[in-house]
Structure formats: structure tokens, C-alpha cells
Amino acid sequence: MTKDVKERERVVVRFAGDSGDGMQLVGSRFTDATAVLGNDLATLPDFPAEIRAPAGTLAGVSAFQIHFASRDILTPGDRPNVLVAMNPAALKANLGTLEKGGMLIVNEDSFGDNNLKKAGYERNPLEDGSLDDYQLVRVPMTTLTVRATEGIDGLMSKDAQRCKNLFALGLLSWMYGRPTDVSEEWIERKFAAKPAIKAANLAAFRAGYNFGETAELLGVHYEVKAAPAEPGTYRNVNGTTATALGLIAASVRSGLPLFLSSYPITPASELLHELSRHRRFGVRTMQAEDEIAAASIALGASFGGQLGVTSTSGPGLDLKAETIGLAVALELPLVIVDVQRAGPSTGMPTKTEQADLLMAMYGRHGESPLPVVAASTPAQCFEAAIEAVRIAVRYRTPVILLTDTFLANSSEPWRLPEVSELPEIDPAFATEHNTEGGFWPYKRDERLARPWAIPGTPGLQHRIGGLEKQDLTGNISYDPENHERMTRLRAAKVAKVAEDAPPIHVDRVEGAEVLVLGWGSTYGAIAAAVRRVRRGGGKVDQAHLHLLNPLPRDLGELVRSYRKVIVPELNMGQLVKVVRAEYLVDADSVTKVRGLPFFTAELEEAIRERL
Amino acid sequence: MTKDVKERERVVVRFAGDSGDGMQLVGSRFTDATAVLGNDLATLPDFPAEIRAPAGTLAGVSAFQIHFASRDILTPGDRPNVLVAMNPAALKANLGTLEKGGMLIVNEDSFGDNNLKKAGYERNPLEDGSLDDYQLVRVPMTTLTVRATEGIDGLMSKDAQRCKNLFALGLLSWMYGRPTDVSEEWIERKFAAKPAIKAANLAAFRAGYNFGETAELLGVHYEVKAAPAEPGTYRNVNGTTATALGLIAASVRSGLPLFLSSYPITPASELLHELSRHRRFGVRTMQAEDEIAAASIALGASFGGQLGVTSTSGPGLDLKAETIGLAVALELPLVIVDVQRAGPSTGMPTKTEQADLLMAMYGRHGESPLPVVAASTPAQCFEAAIEAVRIAVRYRTPVILLTDTFLANSSEPWRLPEVSELPEIDPAFATEHNTEGGFWPYKRDERLARPWAIPGTPGLQHRIGGLEKQDLTGNISYDPENHERMTRLRAAKVAKVAEDAPPIHVDRVEGAEVLVLGWGSTYGAIAAAVRRVRRGGGKVDQAHLHLLNPLPRDLGELVRSYRKVIVPELNMGQLVKVVRAEYLVDADSVTKVRGLPFFTAELEEAIRERL
Amino acid sequence: MPDVKVNGANGGSPLPTLTKKDFSSDQETRWCPGCGDYAILATVQSVLPELGVPPERTVFVSGIGCAGRFVYYVDTYGIHGIHGRAPAIATGIAVSRPDLSVWVVTGDGDALSIGGNHLIHALRRNVPLRILLFNNQIYGLTKGQYSPTSEQGKITKSTPFGSQDHPFNPIALALGAEASFVARTVDVDRGHVAEVLRAAAAHRGSAFVEIYQNCNVFNDGAFEPVREKGVREANQIRLEHGKPIRFGREGERGVARGADGGLEIVEVAEVGEDALLVHDAKRPDPSLAFELAHLAERPTGPTPIGVFRAVERPVYAEELGRELAEAHRRADAEQLAELLRSGDTWTVPAA
Amino acid sequence: MPDVKVNGANGGSPLPTLTKKDFSSDQETRWCPGCGDYAILATVQSVLPELGVPPERTVFVSGIGCAGRFVYYVDTYGIHGIHGRAPAIATGIAVSRPDLSVWVVTGDGDALSIGGNHLIHALRRNVPLRILLFNNQIYGLTKGQYSPTSEQGKITKSTPFGSQDHPFNPIALALGAEASFVARTVDVDRGHVAEVLRAAAAHRGSAFVEIYQNCNVFNDGAFEPVREKGVREANQIRLEHGKPIRFGREGERGVARGADGGLEIVEVAEVGEDALLVHDAKRPDPSLAFELAHLAERPTGPTPIGVFRAVERPVYAEELGRELAEAHRRADAEQLAELLRSGDTWTVPAA
């Protein structure tokens, strides 16, 4: 039987199952095949908050969403067109996100009484008509998987059942014409050492694929053509990996060994894990006793002439405040990566938010300004990390790099840069006296940066500390005028960082009188929403900030040139405060504080309402 | 010989000497006599940064300034009219502050070669004409003191010499007609147990007084009449004492035992010391192992149903951030007193500044709003402390109370309130179920405050924590809508605090189009400057904020009603940012970051320039 | 404030009507299936009713970690605090309210990594707290990084090439920090856990209890030699005050002082029972307990469990608590007025 | 990065041209006249030239406190950090730069109150640091509050009615935290200080040195029995590895193991020299050192000074340091390009 092929411009698929069902694996494999096919894509895993909730419960549901298209896309998608639910709990937890009329593929084998009860269903939703609004496709995935793997030598029945995720992968691969070789090669590689498991996974995958091809349940399959893309080599990265690679790249480009000192905390731990694997680049990672130590150790490493970096999330940023203030006074390079998460205090550790901006800017006692950089997309974390390092080294200053849970976990294709195109970072260590017969650690260059003389350099011994320092010499000073001068010098130095910033890129349309101004991980959702508004005839421009402190020099003129400025943020309105204070424009705030990214549709509406 | 008596409206005297010379004692005695006489007054001690610098050096100079007048005054004075310098170092360190033509009284006995050298004088300034711009009065204070104390039984010559500060006190008491009985009674009391020392001090004091009366050096003395004052009983207080008394008063008024948990830090340690003495009121003070513990212990005490307070200065506030964030989530009363000091990092610990405002408002990750109260004068610290407690208890929230080094050390007369006039504070502990058969710890009252049920209350057992909580029940919740609701509820609760705030008091003049808006310890300097500007014909109104977050509800209308708003601050412009962001008025910032309070003259000029 | 009663004890008399149910909250437990935390919870809930302190005068405080979830499951007053700060929060509660029985539940990362300072200070002060350290030698909640009790060379997510850190010996650290009560037990050994908890509850001052707790997801089997039936009988060296230290299936081995002055494991048959060291948990000098703590650096073979040390010393601010409560009760408007008036005052008469 | 040399030692060979002057900065010392810090500074400056490490490869890191000022007076690289964090900052320096000799100067409040956690973690990790704890049993810089080493009942500004806290025994705490080198000395006893500093400098890994330091302004005389000439001869129990522990003006007293297994002070004449305990600083088990630490809970009578413990154990991340430095040197653009390309990639050809 040949089936219809329909073309689709874009599709959102969500795989959902129990934590033990391997949904993240299915999602990643599907993503790779999609990437190789040349679709543009964006993905978002959705992990359970519990370590290992009891199997079959709502708390244990794990999901993975992928949005792919034949044109460029910007977010992992608001609502899936297709939901794969491996058990009743997965159905219950995710059905709400599925578009009305969307396709719902369930593993009907798992809808036994026990699982229904664990998920809190009183009746079987597959049978009570409650799913009538969707295209329900019931597939006995477990049975079919077990059948497909029968006869494999040495395969235990439990292991056979566990391959049902590959069945689902095969089925969806067929549905969207994903290349099978990519997944099959991955299975071959991954299970090379375990022939029975390898064979079972291959069999399950193929069974799923063939099921699509032959079963009468599915009348059509879809084609999503490759998206036009700039020539180049691509890989798929999430924000964590991109940040790690950016830091390593900055280390190589600067010649400064990378020293990450960190204390585990969700969702920043992954960066520690990732960098721990890169000893080959001389990367040292140290798990400190707490966040205060983590920051202090990194600062010590910077004093030693290395690239001191510390990573954390909100609660840890609180604890680092005093040490960051010391770094402001010492004027040493230090990069603090804050992977923002939701809520005050412990909050919702696995959820996203961008509510640490004001903390990053003002969260230290006294006047202690520092540059703040924010990444806008998973892949852009690479550039943002390099930029944070560049500023830290060039200006001898701590820099806070803001990412968030969404960026850390979400992934998208990344066109690999040429190493030679990456910024050069010159540590410009001081090696000689800079004054008559001596060394003044606070004699500044034209950018107001002070010299960085590292231990081991003969003749440049010096002592620095957190007490106010005399201009030039760095000796302790309580002189009122000196304090005023130093306070203004530190502020002026940070302000100078704006001089390096490229002009703000504005995505303009003819006649727009409204600007949507964003920062951080909302870039994709804002851009997608702006597109939709324009498609509906709305005229609106878009700009996105990567340098949050100091603000780019052309921002004032820009925001003042619009009738209205809309600032969407995943907080209660933080950037908007800064913009209003700085430029006195009556910028309008659109906020969402739900631990979730913006949906394109809700932003589209919010913008429309304000046009 | 009778001498001329001239009347003066106001006088600024500065006593300066070596740390070992007892200048703070002289200052305090002079202050008491002045207070009893009925002058209005303001004082400011100026301690050396070193613990005990070598005698005779610049680093060891200690000074005390008093401003007193026959009308109400507002600051300790910009420039002294009279400087008493007990040694060359004191002269050198303080001469710059003396008004041109002012009177300079020196202890000429101490101007030997050795002391001149220690102070860094190459020649004796008493003889090289360098003091010609001043009315130099050379008094051999040491000699005269020794002579006056000759023959006192059991007095050692070293002890005799040490009484020279009382000689200085006597002399100045004569000059300004201070009542002698106040000082003499003090000496009698203080040294009751040491007859020889008592006799020597009395003799020195009287010798100084008589020296004024008889010596030809001084042709005139002055009268500064009592200032009109509201009827009542007065005492002199500095901000530290006033804060301590305010907290104790709030404890008594609320029935909540006061539990101060603190870690020593300049200039906040004094509050710990002061409160440690008040066991009689059931005040418990605990020196914690660090600031994190200090805040956590205080929070624990609050959970236990006491009045948890923690005090610190800038660096300690950084460290408390995470615990304060927990208090925001737990919604428990907690008062954090931040005695602001100068500079980022360690900065200049003994100097003043008001640069922690933005830290207080935004210095925690996530959305964690809390009320911020600032005291405006030393005596007003009393009310500010009570208000902070009232808000904390009424709204079940941490409150940051901002004072600073200037307030802590400076003193002024304080009219004692009637205890019955002090606000009542009702802890309103929960004692019963508040829902069908149970207790919901996050069920709110009309002010959005949650119930406070303390351990020991049967049937109200409950668990609270930093994870996001379900509305009403307080159970852990990851529900997106609940998080949004709780975030907005916490913000709305803090916003409600503004509803209690009295209308902003505006000191108005007919036709003013300019408002000077201040906060914190600059009140006196701003008010004095505004007076002077008005005296010079300038039309300007003044308003001062005590509630910094939320801002009073009438502030928007107020600032919008002026052509210009000037915001003087001892920082780089922090309140001005908030005001601009909130009300979009182009408020103008006047800043000073020198570790010193504003001088009236410089503020006067700054305001004039902007009229 | 209710009347002051030490450690929340109800005048010492048990409340016979209480049962395990009275200490069980309605919240669903959310640990991984098989986690050692379940066994500890069950034992704690079954011991609490014995202690004579009603639920409303019992408080549990925890930090962050899997262990930290504990507080939600016990129907007492409770704070699930922030990472590492439970001993400090609990100090505030215990000191302000000596009538309560205050328990701290903490993990090896929570107590010994980020919270190390508060722990050692609570112990040195002898704040009346029962501190239960669930030591699973791993970070559970953050999904498997090594902890300060993990063995050197440990391969975890944050140390893919093996950790570089030499671990703490929690018992030794507590003793170095002046702890007055130090004990160790093993999650699933309910009888022993109960015994140790009872001793801890009876102790005045800080009681520090290390509980070996299996994390079956990230560090399964770490305590196998002292935890699993069949092997633990040979490896648990059960310390009992006043008794010679003997262990083994048949009590065939023991601990004695060797020629070099140090402790060693001996065969009883060889040295004779009299040569065995008699355990003395009440010795004022903590050195013997410290030696015993070093008998096994890690729970990989014969390992002492039970009460290492239990000595009386002044409880932090105990006397003072009574005094202050009394003073506070007396403090009234008149006293306050007098305080405000203290120092030099002057009066401006009404005109 | 310069070549890796452990603890900054210049291949072990002294640099004979260095003198005390080379380690003296031009900053005026700002301690109170008579402060014990002066004597320590002078001894440190006179010992440094002996160690064969030039000033530019020596780093001093301090926290806040009077002691913290130390760094300004030594002409080496230095950081005057924030309160309590010196061990952490120094860890970053020492770990990133094993070619340096890194010293920490800290006070009893700095190291044991706010900084307690970093201290115990540096010790357990055995980070190559020389940690000098100036213990004056008081907060000097903040003008006289009690510290975690002040005796219980201490009357200070923050405890006008006497402190409630039981103090730490710093030596015991360090031993409980796995310290590999632990010593104690007395500020003015220059010869002894120098000896201990030399031993500390020679130690690989963390060397923890408690220095009794008199604060003549806020806590004068705290160490009189072991500090003042005339009495100290009778009270200093000088520990020397391999030697029987004898002390007193004529060596007439000693330390021996008593009947109950604990240590006690004996008259040599009564028990005979052979009964004396022979000090063994190199014993792998820290228990003997711990016992000695408890011989005198406070320096009010006979008190052991000298090296309590000095054992070799792996230095934190020493090997790894070499490896990483090597790897970093090799990491080039090509390797980087390869790294970026790793994982699944695909190529979009130029149109």
C-alpha cells in the first residue's frame, strides 16, 4: 500500500513517557536525524522535578519536544501537532499542550488498570470519548516491540520491552520521512559491545518504521523539506554545551588556562559536568565546598593568571555577591555564569525564568558596577561566553553572564565558526615597571583597565585588597577625594565597555512605530511573535540586547524614536525598569512568571493588543 | 577683670587630639552640658580607622564635633568656628576644616620636636606664620593641668597629665557659658571610687574654666541662648542607641521577645553591643559564626515566635541575601538592620555612605520583593526601628532597615515619647484551624498577610520551605499558574505596605517649582541647605522618604507636580533611578561619594545651581 | 511563650496515647523507590511517639537535598530551609524556644560541604539539637556529584576522571568540633537506628548522629559491608558503653590497644577477653572516641557503629533562656518608659 | 605559566642572596604598639629568605582582621581578601599555580568563625598552603568581641555578662578535619616560631600553624603562662618528633600514658624517663596528636607547642596540575576546531 505524502512547512512533535521510558533518547535521535535532513529545528526537554518518581506516576513523566521546519524557526513551539504518549501519566500530563485536532499516538499496551490508576484516571481515556477532539492513534507498541525482537539470542524479555521507545522513534521517523541510517548507525555505535541489545533496538526501530509503512492506521505521512541555510558545517547544541565550548574557545584564544570552580546546583551543574570532561584543553574544574568558595577559588585562579570562571544559579549568585564585590575592587577578570531558574529562594529549580537581572546589576553593597552579558539563544551562548571573557580580560573586571534553564536545556542547529574568526583575547600581562622604579597596580590604560601582573613576574610584587585603594599606587587610602575618584573611575571603566558594543541590530519594517525590546532567552519567542504580528499586518520592529550593563550607547536614541516600546520579560519587569530610568520612555512591560518560556501565540497577542 | 559677652546664634566646636587624649569624653561632656542648657545641637565623633595607631601620629587622631544653637539645627556643622587641637597631629589633620578666621586653641605644651616630627611638620606651625589666618590661642594645657593638680594625695604625675582634656573642657565651658555643675557631677559620679583621680579631674576642669575667666588671652566669651523647643523631656541619643531603644520598645509593645543575632562588623557592632546590655528586657543577643548564620538564627527565632532581628553592614548584607530570600518565601517577620558604610567590598569601614539602597531592593535572585525603611536622623532611628518591626510583624515579611555610619555615630536631642503613644504591634498568632478541619499556612488576611502559627500550638503543625508553595495550603507546587499567582501575591502584599504610610510631609514655600527629594541620613543637610537657599530668595520645597519600598502612594503625583526634582544622595544616584523608572520624571541627581556626609554649603550650592 | 521545658520533654512523662500516625503528615513521600531514606523515616516516626513530646512541640528543620524532603513527611512543625543552613535556623528555634524538641535532618553535602561551618559551631556551642546526617556519600538531589564523604578517586558527573579530594570522617570532624554526643548507625538496621535515636533524644545539648544511608540511584552499595544482611553481622562493631568491644558473627573479634599505643582489631581467642578495650562513651576526653572513629576510615570492612561519645557539658545558653523568658514577662510599659528616660535628660517646661 | 615547581621551591636550592629586606614592603606597619603581630612579622620576614623561594614566587593571602594587614608588609604578591575567605582564594592560587609558595595569614575569627568551612575543606583536601592562624582569642580589628577561641564566660563588648560559647580547640579541629600538618607556636618565641615555620614550609600539602598571639589592647595576657619569660619555661611542652615528651625548667616533668589509657602529666623523677611518651608526629593515625591537643584545653598551664602531626599524603590535585598545564600548552586552534566539530555534524554546501 502506498500512502499519501503531504508537505508541511513546520511540525511540532512531543514525545512523552515515564522517566524510565527513554524519551530523552528518542528525542535526541529524532533531532539528529532531523538536523541531518537539513530542517531548521529547536528542541526542549522537559525533565521531571523528582530524581526518580515511582514509575507510572505523573511526577515521573519526562518529555521532549521538537519543532522542525522547512524555514528558519525560532522556538521549540507552543503546542505540539503530534503527541506521543507512552503511558497514561504521560497522556494526562501532556494532553493539555496538544493542539486541538492534533495527532495523539499512544502505546495502548500501557493503558492497563494499574497504570490508569497511578495516573489518576478513573476510566480509560482511550475509551470514554474524552479524546474525541484529537486524531487518536492506538498502537500496541510493547507487544509489537516484543514480537519484533523475538528470537534474538540472549535477549531477556525485560530488555525487549525496554526497546519500545525505539519503536516509537521508528514510527515517527517514517511519519516524517527522517533518514533511517542516522539512527541505525547511532544504535550500532552505541550498543557495539552488547550485540543482543543492539539487535533488539535495531529490530524495534525497524518495526516501528515498517508499522508506519504498512499499518492501516496511518493513512498519510509528511514531508518537511530542508530549510534554506547558510552554507557551512552545523551541529546541534544546547546552551550548556555552547557555553562550555565558548569558554574553552576563549581559553584557547587567550592562552589562559580555564579554571572553573563551581558548586553543583540545578540547572547550572550541567556546565560543570560538561567542562569536567575537557581536560584535553587543560580545563580544570573544581567542585568547591560552597558557592562562596567557588567564587573565591576562581578569583584566586585569576590572580594566578588563569581564566577564573564560576557558574551557578540564583541561590548561588546570592552567596557569591560579596566575593564578586571583592573582584570589583581588585579589578581582576572573573566570569560568573548565572543559569537563571524560577522563583525566589529555592523556587522551582527545574523551571525557567529571567528574574536575576537586577540582582546581577545591583546585588552587591556599595557602588560596585560590573558588566552584564546575556545570551539569547542556545547556540548564541557560545558567542556570549566568549564576549564575557573578552570583557573580563580586557577591562579587568568581573562579568556576569546570564543564561537560563530554557537556554541550558534547549537546543538548535549551530553553524560552526572558523576558529580564526573568533575574537582574539590578549591577557596583556604586565611584565615591567610602569612607573619610575616601580609598579603601580592601579595605573590605568586608555580603557581605564589596570595592569594584570601575575605572581612569578619578578619585580612586580604588589598587594591588593578590598579596602579603598589609592589611585595609581593601589595603597590603602581613606582620603575622601580619592574615594570619590576611584568610585567614578570604576564606574567609568564599566561604562566604557559600551564603546566596544556593535550598533544594536534592529529588525525593521517600513513604517513601524512600535519596538519590541527584549533580552536573554526570549529572543526566539519574541522574533516568532513579531513575525506573526507582521504577517497579520501589524507594523513592529524588534531589537534584542546582549549587553545589559552598560546599555549600548545607541539604545537611548533607538527607544526614543518609537511611539511605543514593549519589553517582554520572564519576570515582573526588570529590564523595563532600567530602560525607563535611563531614557525616561514610557516602555510597556509584558511579563510572565510561570517557570515557562513565552509562547509565540501569547506574545503575539500581547504585542497586538499594544500596537 | 570682666570680659565681654557676645551673643551667638550658632557655634561649631571641634575637639581634636590623639586617640589617647580623651577627646570623645570631652565632646560627650560638653554635649551634655549643652543639652541641659537647652541649646539645640548635633554632634559627630570622628574615630581613627586604626585600632590604636602610635601616639602622636596622624593615623591616631580622634575628633569630636558639636554644633549648637539657639534655634533648631539640623547637622553637626560643615566647618568648625573653633578648633581645639591637643597636639600637632590633631592640628594637621583638622585644620583644613576650620573656617577662615576661626579660633584655634592649641595645647602648646605638646608642640615639641618629637610630636612635630610624628605629625610630619618640618617647622613648628605655631611659629612659622602658617596659622596667621586664624585666631591662634596658645595654652600650655599640660603645664597648667599639672600645676592645678599638684598636692593631690596619691596622684601620679602620669595621671595628672592625662587630665588635660578636662582642662580643655573647662576652658570651652567658660567660653560658651556651659553650666559647670553638669560636668562636675559627672566627674563625681564617674570617679567616685578613685578619689585622687576624681580630685585631679575636678581640679583640671576648674583650672580650665578659671583660666578662661582670668587669662588675658581670651577677651570675650559667648552666649548661645537656649533654643525654643517643644515642651517635654529630652535626652541626647545617637542613631545606634535610638535604634536599640526602638527595637526594645517594639518588643515590649508587641510582647515578642527580642532576639538579635548578629556578627560583628563596623559600624553595626555597636548595635549588638548596645542591645547586649538589655537582658532586663528579655533581650537576647547572639554573636553568630557569620552573617549567614546570624540571619538564619534570627529567622529561626521568628519561626519560634520571637522578634528575630539581625544587624550588619554592607559586606554582611551581601552574605545574608540568600537567607533573606528564604524569609521572603517563608513569609515570616524578620528585621535586617543595615548600617551602611562607604565603598564596595571592604571599602572604608569607618566612613559613611548610602549606597546599599538598590542592594536592599534588588539584592536577591528571583522576584523577592520586601519593604525597605530608612531612618533620617539619629533620633528618628527610634521610630524607624519600630516601623520596621511593625511592618515585619503585620505583613509577615522581612524588612530591611537602612541606617548608616553617620546616623549611628551622630547624636542629637530627642524628645522622649510617651510609651502609650507608641504604635501597638499585634503578633496575632494563629491559634486555631482556619479551614475545614485543618490549618492552611498560606491563607491570607485582607492585607495578604499569612497566619503565623508558632510551635507549641496544638493542631497547627505545618511545614514551610523555600520551594514554591501552593496558594493557601503551602504545599510544594510546580504548577505554572500557581507560581505566577504566588509571585504576584508576594508583590501585592509588599505593595500594600504603602497603604499604611502617612501622606508625605512636604516642607513647602509659596511658589516653589523645585522639589528636593531625599532619603536616609541626608535629611539634616538637605533641610539646612534648603533653608539657606530660601534665605537667599530661592524657592524650593523639600520632601524626605522614610519608606523606600514600596514608595508612598502619593509620591508620583508629588514629583510630577514640580518643574524640577533634585535628588541628593551619598551614592552614585540610586533613589533617583527608582524615581525615574517609576514616575518618568527627569529627576536630577546630586551625588557625593567621599565617605562623608553632605555639607550644607555644598548642597546649598548644588541646589542653587539647579533652580 | 509556653513554659520552659528542656528539649521539649513533657516533664519526662511519656504521652502514651501518641502513635506513629500522629507523626505522619499527609504528604506523599517522593524519594526514589528503594531509597534508604524511607527506612529512616519509618524508624523516626516510630520512635517519636516514645519520647513524650507531642507533635506540636517537635520541630524538624532541614536543608536542601533528598534528605531535606524529610520534614514534609513528619507531622510536626517544620522548616525546609536553604542549603546548608539548617543547623543555624534550628539554633534560632532551639535557643529561642527551649521548650521545643528540635531536630535537624541534613545530607552529607548539606551538612559537611556548604553547611560545614554551621554544623561545627552548633556542636561546639552544644545547642540542644538532634542532628541526623543522612550520609549517602553522594549528592542525590542534584543527580550524582561526589560529596565531601565520597572516597577519593570517585567517578561522578562532576568528576568523570575521578575526584581529587580526600574525604572527611564525619565522626572525627564532629569530635574535633567539641561535639558532646556523637553516634553512627545504618539506615535499614531499624533496631539499631531506634536505639541510637533514643540515646540522642535523651542527650542534653547537641546530639550528632551519622546515618549511613544508601542512595540506590547514584551510589548504590556504598555501605554494603555494614548494611547488607549476611555480611553486616561480621562488620558492624557495635559500641556499647561499659562493654568490651567485641564483634563478628560469634563475637570472635574485638578491639584492643596495641603495642604502639594505637587501637587494633584482634581475635578474641588469641588475646583473651580481658585484653579487649572497654568502651567508655562518657569519658570527658574525646580522644578515645576519636581513635575509634579512625578504626575504619571508610565503611568497607569492620566499622564501629553506635554511640561513640555521650558526655554532659553545659547546654548553650540554657540558664540564660530561663532568665530572659522571665525578664521578658516582667518587662512592661513602665520599665520601658524608664529605659527611654535613662542617661542624662532635661526637661523643657510647657510655656 | 612558569614551570611547575612544588610549593614554589626553586628546585630546593636556597637563593643565598636574599635577605629579610627583600621580603619587607615599603608600607608602614599599622598595628597597635606592643601587638604580638610585630614579632610574628619579623620572624616570618627573617625565615622567608631561607626557604629558597624568591619574593615573586611567594604569595600571601589574608582575610580581614588585624592579622589580615600582614600581607601589606611582606614584599611578595598578595591579596588582602574578604573576611574568612582567604583559604578559598589561596586554594585558587595554589591549585592554579603549583609553582608558587602560597601562605595564608588569618585570625581566630577569620579562620574559625566566618571562615571555618573553607579552613576545614582546605585541610581535608590537603591543598598546598601554609596557613598561619594568629590566635589572640579575640576580635581585634572590630575592637574587642569574643571569638570562637575565647574562653567561656568571657566578658567582651558583645558579651557584657559573659559569653555562652564553649570554644574550639584549633589543633583538635584541624585534626578532625584531616589536616596532614598541624603545629602550634607562640608569637614572641622567635626561635620556636622560626623552627615551626621551617617545618611548615618543608611540608607538602596543607600546613596548619596556630600561633598564640597577644592582643595587648583587647585581650592582654591571654597566653601569659606559655609566653612570658620566667613562666613559659615551666609551661611550654615542646613536642619534638622521636623524642620523649619532657618539659619544665629542668625537664623535670613529662607526658605519659596513664592507667586508663589516657595521657597525663607526670614527674619524671617518679615514673622514670622510659615511661614517657615518645612523640611521633609521623604516625598515620591522627589520634595521638589529637590526644596531645587535649592535654591542655587552654593555654593556662602546661601546653604542648611544636609540630603535633606531619604526615605525607597526596597533595590536592598535584599530579593533575602537571597534566593540565601540559595539555593547555598543547591545545591549539586545530584542536579547538576539532572540538567544535565533535558530535553529529552536517554540512550545507555553498549553493
Ligand SMILES: Cc1ncc(C[n+]2csc(CCOP(=O)(O)OP(=O)(O)O)c2C)c(N)n1
Ligand atoms: C545555595 C545552593 N547551592 C546549591 C544548591 C543545590 N543543591 C541542592 S541539594 C545539594 C546537595 C545534595 O546532597 P546532600 O546534601 O548529600 O543530600 P542528598 O540529596 O544526598 O540527600 C545541592 C548541591 C542549592 N539548593 N542551594
Ligand SMILES: Cc1ncc(C[n+]2csc(CCOP(=O)(O)OP(=O)(O)O)c2C)c(N)n1
Ligand atoms: C563579611 C564581614 N563580616 C564582618 C566583618 C568585620 N570584621 C572584620 S575583622 C573581624 C574579626 C577579626 O577578628 P580576628 O579574625 O580574630 O582577627 P584579629 O583582628 O583578632 O587579628 C570582623 C568581625 C567583615 N570585614 N566582613
Ligand code: SF4
Ligand atoms: S537520589 Fe538517592 S538519596 Fe535521593 S531519593 Fe533517590 S535514592 Fe534516595
Ligand code: SF4
Ligand atoms: S587590636 Fe590587638 S591584635 Fe589588633 S593590632 Fe591592636 S594589639 Fe594587635
Ligand SMILES: [Mg+2]
Ligand atoms: Mg548525600
Ligand SMILES: [Mg+2]
Ligand atoms: Mg583575633
